[in-house]
Amino acid sequence: MSLPSCFEDVARLEDVMSTPSPGLVADLQRVAGDLMVLGVGGKMGPTLARMARRAAPGKRVIGVARFSEPGLREQLQAHGVECIAADLLSREALARLPDVPNIVYMAGRKFGSTGSEWLTWAMNAHVPALVAERFPRSRIVAFSTACVYPFVGVDTQGAKEDVPPTAPPGEYANSCVARERMFEHFSHAYDTPGRLIRLSYAIDMRYGVLHDVARKVIAREPIDLAMGYANVIWQGEANDWTLRSLAHCTAPTSPLNLSGPKIRIRDVAVALGQRLGIAPVLTGAEAPTAWLIDSSEAYRLFGPPQVTLDTMLDWTADWVQRGGKSLGKPTHYEARDGKY
Template sequence: MAIAGKTILVTGATGQLAGAVARGLVGDNEIIALARFSAPGSRESLEAAGVRCVRGDYVTRDFREAPETVDYVFHAAANTKPATMEEGMRDNAEGTAFLMERYRDARGFVHVSATGCYAAHPDPEHVFTEDEPLGGATYFAPMYGVSKTATEGVVRSLCRIYGLPTVIARMNVAYGGPYFDGGLPGRQLDALLADEPIRLQRGQRWFQAPIHEDDITRHVPILLEKATVPATIINWGGDEGVEVETWVRYLGELVGKEPRFEYDDRPRSASWIGDHRKRIALGCECRVHWREGMKRMIAARHPEVKIREIA
């Protein structure tokens, strides 16, 4: 691990992505999870893994239990389905500003943004670089993508105002473990096992670049250590663009279930495949191929399921 003997504050640790990161980084550093812990058992689960939990809410500036200073901040919490733009700006943009103000003297700050910040491209296999047009293309939650784009503006500005070394990492599809809903592949796996339909948009090929939590966790200390002023912006997804229907069929083969697809006209989210040269240049290579990652996800989320061997 690139960082050792430091304190790392993690937001969003009661969710899927940051929950894996918080648990995965325990040992070499003191990991502190800042959250409301409203879900039953969420605090106890993290504490059992060795994470120090402090109750608070950065959106309301409730830092009463939080430490005054930390070495690093990994900020993954977000309102992913704000009902209004006002709600998205308050929770995602203003809340992040309060967190950066609180820990403006940290050595590094990683803000987990989203590939939903990009404007949609008509070619579903288009490869996005970090300087592509922004605009927000999260059709499942229209206010999410635009509020995360606004949040990037806040983060970029405060990085320079405070001299706070920062990385903005635009996350695509994170998946892997038993925490929360498992991300898009995890939800689809659960639907397969329950013999529920997988719903996709009619007549629209849908590509994403899934990244396994083991790679995410390994990348985090590198990103924290290599944060810069002005902020470094990277795409954060897996190395390979995969059509969503392809990975669902692969999951079905692994668990012995034939997927039942239902197609409708409701958009989900825009296709996204990333150019990852900037991520790789930082030393954040992916080691878990998506097919291997799907096997790991099944084993972690459903250990009772026998994974079939596929030639």
């Protein structure tokens, strides 16, 4: 993989994040039929859909969302992604969607959950049931989250897929367990092949754990170390591995952890501070536990991550220092109570 030293603008960033690997091209050749991305309007959806189109130019790639963001639909269409506006909470809208053999499910709700828990459960549990019932004969690779796991010791490599997702903190995390259970139920009922992608913190220059820490360093804001460790992965690789998972589905569906090795927030803050020429303001003490996952099964399937932490730190420091665009969507990685 040939990587740039920095990203001069958003167009270049999104071009790199949507560049498929040879492994993805080969895997999608082995997967018959067209592809539909449900919830394409989120943070990762647009570059994932573009990557699928570039990796498999002979397939239809369909993006489904409400398209409330101005210009997104036109942008995706310019890259060859067919767009359908639909509310996934509507059975009637789902019924009108085309039958396709391959689905990447990206819909969900996290931020704003506190105070609107009812909507979070509807999006994270009810919609997956509607989708799984509507597409019983499709491969369904569904985004989940590392938040379904309990906290584990920071001296470990993290939770593996066989750790039961029992009693994670907060309603959001529990609604994500329900999302998985809905896909599992219908997969068992209809023998639907799939994967549940337990993603931990994809890194884009415009958001993510490294972006959050870098912005706090520049603003001289305190960086809470209580959640002292996390897993991160370059979003381009997260897109790539998610799409490759279509060639590695199981029936019934099964979880797959997806992220990079664990990082220490203290070390990241110091490293970014050195690149930015600013001493970070650190506060608090590291707890003995954190949300950490072991992605060794993904590495077995796809190989280890190719974009290193040092590269992501270089990119992040350059982007933030130059005043690059921010999505204004903090990850709240430091939250230990599960409230978002």
